[in-house]
Amino acid sequence: METGHYHEWATLFKVLARVHSVLEHIIPPTDTAELTAYDATKAANLPLWKRLDAVVLQWIYATVSHDILTSILVADDVAEKAWNRVAQLFQDNKHSRAAYLETEFTTTKMADFGSVMAYYNRLKSLTDQLANVGSPVSDQRLVLRLLAGLRSRMHTLSPPSNRKMFCLLSQVCSGLEARRCGDQGTCPRFQSRGSPCSM
Template sequence: MPDPPKFYPALSITNVKSLIPITLDTECGLYNSWVTLFMVQARVHNLLHHIIPPTEEKAQAAVAASKAADADLFGRLDVVVLQWIYATVSSDLLQAILVKGDTTSQAWQRLEQVFQDNKGSRATHLEEELAAVKLENFSSTEAYCNHVKSLADRLADMDAPVANSRLVLRLVGGLPSAYSGTVDYVQNQDPLPSFESVRSRIKLAERTMKHHAAQDSTGAALLMSTGGGTSNGFTDGDTNPEM
């Protein structure tokens, strides 16, 4: 009696986006994050060799033996991982890498080329954008900090990583004068705090300023409702009827 077929969880995944919640796009600056999440899933299901063929002799022999033992299953699993790639990239990027009869490793290499080509010119453009970024161009400190981090991640993709100290100084360098206290605090630290620590301090400063602004607004409204702050409880232009 033949052995029952083995169950492979990877074959039952119907919504890979719930596991890799990033849609890769050439403009999003999330290539490193996407790769990290994708490789986690490949490791969980023991399918990393479909993405990056092993170079060690022992690992190569194991992959070859697995393929020889059940070539059909090996091919199905390869297509499953290929589907994961296709499902988690933008439509424009999909058109750029889609090739009939592709294997997972070929599609992976093609994606890598899209994000690694012309690294020098791309890095230069990103450096210029990072140097010019300012909080005033964003709706919140959260959006500002996320954009700065995204630029740093994209520079890392271009083999031009930004050191924490430089990233922190650039982050506070784009803040307006209202954040001068935060800027002075950060710049006087030795060594400089981490990017995440500075991000938290900037967001705290934003919340504090909003709270103070709300209090001032409430106080002004209360003052107006009680007569505009004139003495004896009379508004400007009123006279005491008893006089």
């Protein structure tokens, strides 16, 4: 895991920890009753707890990049502290990462990609990463950036290719509208017109 992919790594790691019932080794309970029960379980079989903690610690070490590993490696460590050090590394780089991602988002153009879908996927990935560093991109801004990047390409493409771009934009709008409304429908603005996507 590189620092640019911290949220993806942390999300997948938490899923793994839940599957094996060891999430408390990296994120202890905050509820008083749950914390008391966790401490009692830990005290009842400390050798087992230490072995499980070592397994989780090994997972952390095995799934981060070498640079991150050398930054967080401490003798006689526990999983929770290693987990927190990885998170702190990400927090320390948050502002510079946001500036870098913002530059990438505003300068990404369709000409750099082999297909409209690859271009859209790159923009979507950048918006997700920006949200993860506390700089969310609105749906409107995503669509405007998509259109701005497509503008120069639209003039050079044949009508069937323009239709494909329109269809992609329609799908993007539909997905954003569905996410905003919590509905599985399509974007009514595009659906109301004769759709070239079925041609």
